Amino acid sequence: ATSAGSSPRAGSSPSTSGPSA
Incomplete structure (x- = not known):
């Protein structure tokens, strides 16, 4: 989804979610 990693939506x-690199 987003560049955050594994984002729910x-x-x-x-x-909110996912590894913040």
């Missing part, structure tokens, strides 16, 4: 902030 597109549009969420990177700080």
Whole structure:
């Protein structure tokens, strides 16, 4: 979805879910 990694849904902030690289 997003560049955050494994985000539950597109549009969420990177700080919500997924590894913040």
